[in-house]
Amino acid sequence: MGLIVILFFFGLAGGIVARTKGNSFLLWFTISFVVPFLGLIAAALYRSDSRELRRQCPGCGRVVKLHDAVCTRCGEELEFPSVAIASEVATARQRTA
């Protein structure tokens, strides 16, 4: 019985950590509940790609993550850009507003 309570709090902690980072509470609650220690660590380390800034490849026009050094489509080497495209989350907010 005590173990269930401990697992529940691990799940809760993982879920809250994930929620503050913009990830799914329920998903990370479940992961932290099933694999308590690793799940909680993963929730703390996991970052949502959709929040990252993006930029456009000058070679093929594909939108890639800001931190990518090489284009994932054409292999063009990418300088760190002076202009970034808003993250997917920010773009989605603008659309719904």
Ligand SMILES: [Zn+2]
């Ligand atoms: Zn490219």
